[in-house]
Amino acid sequence: MRQFLSVIVFSLLTIGFFAGYSNFGIPQIEPAPPPKEEKLDLGSMTMDQFIAVGEKLFSGKGTCTLCHNNLGRAPLLDTIGEVAQQRLKDPRYKGEATNIEEYLIESLVKPSAFVVAGFGKKGTNDAESPMPDVSGGSIRLDEAEITAVVAYLQDSSGAEVTVEIPKDLGKKKEGGEEADVAEAEPREAISDPEKLIAMFTCDACHMINGVGGEIGPDLSKIGALRNRDYLRRSILDPNADIAEGFEPDQMPEGMGEQLYVSELEVLVSFLAGLK
Amino acid sequence: MNGPRSRKTGRTVKTGLLLVTFGFVVALVAFALSGFDQLGAIAAEQEVAADAAAASPYGPAPKLTAADYPSIAGINSRVAVWIFAQLHLWFAAFVLAVPIFVFIIEAIGMRTRDKRYDDMAYEFIKVSITAYSLTAVLGGALLFSLILFYPHLFTYLSTIFKESMIYYALLFFAESAALYIYYYGWHWLQGGFKKWVHLTLGLVLNAVGTTLMLLANSWLTFMMSPAGVDAAGVFSGDAWAAIHNFLWNPINIHRFVANIAYGGSIVGAYAAFKFLTATTKQERAHYDWMGYNANFIAICALLPLPFAGYYLAAEIYAYSQQMGITLMGGIFAWLFIIQAVLIGTLFLSANYYLWCGMGRSDGAKRYTKYIKYIAIVLVGAFLVWFTPHTLVLTNEELKALGGPYHKYLGPLGIMPAKNTAVNVMIIFTALSFMFYRRANKIATVSWVNAGNAIQVALYTAGIANILFLGIYHGYFTNTVYKVAASIPQVLTTLIVIVGSITLDSFIYRGGKQVGPLHWGRIPGRAQYALFLLAVSFTWLMGLMGYIRSGIRQHWHVVDIMRDASPDAFTPTLGYAANVVSVAAIIFMAMVIFVFWIAQVSGNKTLPAGYWKE
Amino acid sequence: MKIPRLLQAVLVLAGVYYGFIIVFDILLDAVIPSSLLAMYMFFVVAGVFMVFTYDEDQTRELVAPIKALVEDPSKRIWRNIVFAVVPLVAGAGAYMQMQPSFEAPLELRTIHPAPPTTAKIFGKRVNLLKLENPYRKFEKEDPEKFRELVEEGAIVYIQNCQYCHGDKLDGKGPYAAGLNPTPLNFQDVGTIAQLQESYLFWRIATGGPGLPKEAAPWISSMPVWQDFLKEDEIWKVILYLYDYTGHHPRSWESE
Incomplete structure (x- = not known):
């Protein structure tokens, strides 16, 4: 028994020495806690994650990179932080912003507040911007998403990120687009094709009656070239046919979810009549 | 040897060889089948998958929240799973390792016809048989706690490994059957053909046991280096790909070697305790001999272990640099200092046991004068190995040194110095062992002086080469050579060890014995070296289990399934050391129970007047 | 004259300890950190113990003076002195350790932390x-x-x-x-x-x-x-x- 006890004591002392050395002989470094998971829970999001969300929107849902790229369709935004400061003092500036953040938000929802020389809608002498309002039309960024894009723009252009991560909008964002649609008040059907084109900013990319952008095919005489079925299909499924000389995946999908059937027919009839 | 006997022996040997070969083939086929069957199952599944077209039968890894982890008040779920897993692993390592060297010892006994080996092999397996049922019980406890506390992780893993889990269960039955026949049939299957059948059973037992370990390893390496799934964790249906993931084989090799060393150390502790409590001289001699053999097994497996460890670490680096940096730098850097203390303890106690054991021989005096030099080199190399990269300095020392870096001790903190030190330690441990072997022998060959000169030259050249590689490549070339230099260092060490043992066997061929070996003539202190070996080994395995699991950080399955539980944080070293210590004490208590049970069956009580006459 | 083994052991330990201090603090002008020296000495003690005790006869020689001190009736006075001095030394050591000082607490930092990806x-x-x-x-x-x-x-x-x-x-x-x-x-x-x-x-x-x-x-x-x-x-x-x-x-x- 004595042997047994001394062996036990010896073993316990050995374990005690190892444990003691591990606890007191070496520095106890507290490992960093696990990084926060990147989910769209705005409440617990860090600014870096919020900026990353903005970056995704910038090249994804926001379709900003369609034009703001190095092909010269729209101004590059890599120095927008610095440039915005000068814009505010520019005599041609028509908006109400007083700082960079406000200017950027304004540019996203009221693009014509300042049009960079040479980038205006054709024939408006740079008075009107071809850029659509990103909160409406087919892009439909919500307020939180616009804030995220602004955060990304500030961050990527080297400006100080001044936006605050919205707290109360978190829930709405998580619900996604479907929730948006469901919550939105049903609107009145529109029967004026010009209004529809303005609402969905088709002329941001398409030339219609000599006015509009050059990203999509010129629709000024489309009725002479294509029949109604083709036009309907192209609105509902933009990648079904790609006009020669144009890239696929440029036109936003989902028009079918946003237009009423009567409106679709109004548009198709209008386009078919352009000869 | 007379005619008929030798003819009979010859026949038995032939039959026996046939049987062993057959057993080996069976084992191999069993192992291969476990793969092929899965392939078959996979092929079938792929057809199903093709039928179902786009709808994959497997979903992505679940994204969990803290609410997905059931909790029981007062129980920390991670610690519970941790301790059960660790206890299961310790017992499993022990019961898988013991049959490996029992098989070898039995074969040696058959070869030498020395019954002592057979008795010892039987005693070893007797020790492990109670441990075997405890392994199963603890495995069940681990499974239960995993399902209870981490249900989603378990569900995800079992969808991927469902086939292998069935095979695991089946193999467990096979393992039990083989073990029970092997153990209970020991005295029945004796002599001639029967003995060969018994040895074959031992081989089958080992094959099944090793396959079990390989399967279990695949689950944990899948969690470290997932394969056979896409980035979202959707299983491709290829079970073999999931099993044969990147870190599977490195872990297999490391665990296989470490298990043998561990099994040896536990049996050594058993023998040491029996030695200390022995009452007769014969008993003391028997358990001394048993302890010596167990220690010998432990040392043989201990020597290549650092290399297996480096291989594993290198493969982790190769798999993911991120994981490699987490492993070697930052917070885990200090763990390797603790590891150095433990491995140093293992080497020192193993050497001490050898030196003490020299007292068994009357011829040892010729070599004992060298022991102090071996000790100086061992301790010196150990101090180098132990020197941390980041020194703990008081403010006064910081000022005196002019910075946190030490001009002379700093260079000892980096890898080349440590590689050099560990190689030197291994070579000198081998030298200790060589002296021990020589202690009782006198060489009779004519070229003994030349032979000794070659031995000296071999050791000198080997050590010089290791030092050159370590110092020149470690400090005067760029990183790629620094890392590469460790390979020739290891080769040098192996060449020196193998070369010197081979040469010695020739020098002492037909040599004389100084006198009979006095088994049992060893101080009790030496037995404590065996206890130290076993305890350090146990604790070290627990510690390394923590880092192996810890480098996954906040992932259940790295980069695929996130640990969202409140315990996802990496604990500090002190916390981990405390958990390991508590687990080690529980383990010790269970081992004592196992040993007690093993001997209680031999106790007989004769109650006078209790039974009707 | 043969030095008693116990004294030999003590001399070796003292030699190694002061050897470290002399070599690092004086000859190399780069102090050896006390925390490291403590751990070094722990294992040096282990090594010295191993070398001095692997042989039964030598061990007996090593512990003979200690045994005599405890058991030999003729060493009564020495025994009493040692039994009085040892607790005092231990107490003094504990006092020195616990005594508050102006030294700022140790700050342990990882100098090469793992970089972020x-x-x-x-x-x-x-x-x-x-x-x-x-x-x-x-x-x-x-x-x-x-x-x-x-x-x-x-x-x-x-x-x-x-x-x-x-x-x-x-x-x-x-x-x-x-x-x-x-x-x-x-x-x-x-x-x-x-x-x-x-x-x-x-x-x-x-x-x-x-x-x-x-x-x-x-x-x-x-x-x-x-x-x-x-x-x-x-x-x-x-x-x-x-x-x-x-x-x-x-x-x-x-x-």
Whole structure:
């Protein structure tokens, strides 16, 4: 028994020495806690994650990179932080912003507040911007998403990120687009094709009656070239046919979810009549 | 040897060889089948998958929240799973390792016809048989706690490994059957053909046991280096790909070697305790001999272990640099200092046991004068190995040194110095062992002086080469050579060890014995070296289990399934050391129970007047 | 005269202990840290114990004086003295240990924390695992241009870094004495020689505030140089650090 006890004591002392050395002989470094998971829970999001969300929107849902790229369709935004400061003092500036953040938000929802020389809608002498309002039309960024894009723009252009991560909008964002649609008040059907084109900013990319952008095919005489079925299909499924000389995946999908059937027919009839 | 006997022996040997070969083939086929069957199952599944077209039968890894982890008040779920897993692993390592060297010892006994080996092999397996049922019980406890506390992780893993889990269960039955026949049939299957059948059973037992370990390893390496799934964790249906993931084989090799060393150390502790409590001289001699053999097994497996460890670490680096940096730098850097203390303890106690054991021989005096030099080199190399990269300095020392870096001790903190030190330690441990072997022998060959000169030259050249590689490549070339230099260092060490043992066997061929070996003539202190070996080994395995699991950080399955539980944080070293210590004490208590049970069956009580006459 | 074995053991231990102190503190002028020395001595004691006790006869000789002290009736006076002195020494030791002092508590920091995979430097997110010094290639391609770049790096260094890190890059600049942690000594084989250039770029650009949590306490006074230097200046100064010290950056490619 004595042997047994001394062996036990010896073993316990050995374990005690190892444990003691591990606890007191070496520095106890507290490992960093696990990084926060990147989910769209705005409440617990860090600014870096919020900026990353903005970056995704910038090249994804926001379709900003369609034009703001190095092909010269729209101004590059890599120095927008610095440039915005000068814009505010520019005599041609028509908006109400007083700082960079406000200017950027304004540019996203009221693009014509300042049009960079040479980038205006054709024939408006740079008075009107071809850029659509990103909160409406087919892009439909919500307020939180616009804030995220602004955060990304500030961050990527080297400006100080001044936006605050919205707290109360978190829930709405998580619900996604479907929730948006469901919550939105049903609107009145529109029967004026010009209004529809303005609402969905088709002329941001398409030339219609000599006015509009050059990203999509010129629709000024489309009725002479294509029949109604083709036009309907192209609105509902933009990648079904790609006009020669144009890239696929440029036109936003989902028009079918946003237009009423009567409106679709109004548009198709209008386009078919352009000869 | 007379005619008929030798003819009979010859026949038995032939039959026996046939049987062993057959057993080996069976084992191999069993192992291969476990793969092929899965392939078959996979092929079938792929057809199903093709039928179902786009709808994959497997979903992505679940994204969990803290609410997905059931909790029981007062129980920390991670610690519970941790301790059960660790206890299961310790017992499993022990019961898988013991049959490996029992098989070898039995074969040696058959070869030498020395019954002592057979008795010892039987005693070893007797020790492990109670441990075997405890392994199963603890495995069940681990499974239960995993399902209870981490249900989603378990569900995800079992969808991927469902086939292998069935095979695991089946193999467990096979393992039990083989073990029970092997153990209970020991005295029945004796002599001639029967003995060969018994040895074959031992081989089958080992094959099944090793396959079990390989399967279990695949689950944990899948969690470290997932394969056979896409980035979202959707299983491709290829079970073999999931099993044969990147870190599977490195872990297999490391665990296989470490298990043998561990099994040896536990049996050594058993023998040491029996030695200390022995009452007769014969008993003391028997358990001394048993302890010596167990220690010998432990040392043989201990020597290549650092290399297996480096291989594993290198493969982790190769798999993911991120994981490699987490492993070697930052917070885990200090763990390797603790590891150095433990491995140093293992080497020192193993050497001490050898030196003490020299007292068994009357011829040892010729070599004992060298022991102090071996000790100086061992301790010196150990101090180098132990020197941390980041020194703990008081403010006064910081000022005196002019910075946190030490001009002379700093260079000892980096890898080349440590590689050099560990190689030197291994070579000198081998030298200790060589002296021990020589202690009782006198060489009779004519070229003994030349032979000794070659031995000296071999050791000198080997050590010089290791030092050159370590110092020149470690400090005067760029990183790629620094890392590469460790390979020739290891080769040098192996060449020196193998070369010197081979040469010695020739020098002492037909040599004389100084006198009979006095088994049992060893101080009790030496037995404590065996206890130290076993305890350090146990604790070290627990510690390394923590880092192996810890480098996954906040992932259940790295980069695929996130640990969202409140315990996802990496604990500090002190916390981990405390958990390991508590687990080690529980383990010790269970081992004592196992040993007690093993001997209680031999106790007989004769109650006078209790039974009707 | 044969020295008693117990005395031998004590002499060996004392010799090793003072040997360390004499060699490091006096001959090499680089003090041995007391925490390290304590651990060293622990294992030296273990080693001495092993050498002095592996043989039964020698062990008996070793412990004979201790045994005699405890058991021999004729040593009664000595015994009483020892039994009185040992607790006193232990008590004094405990007192000295626990006595409050003006020494600031030890601060244990990881000097080379694991770098993050990516870091935000100069407004860009860079992948530290892949980042390379854009000028390193000139070392072979255009040695003359490389020399020029190193010279430019030297100017950046002298203008910005040498105040703390020293004109010999040994961490002994004029302001070094006032700093804790002290500036890094680049000459040391354990500093930049162990690191990749991207690691230096990260440490220089983000400075003390950019250290991860495990390298806390965050008292490193290294400035956030991305606020003061240009990107190319940092890369050039890195070239200079390696060039002056003769170290090679850690790399996985053979030369």
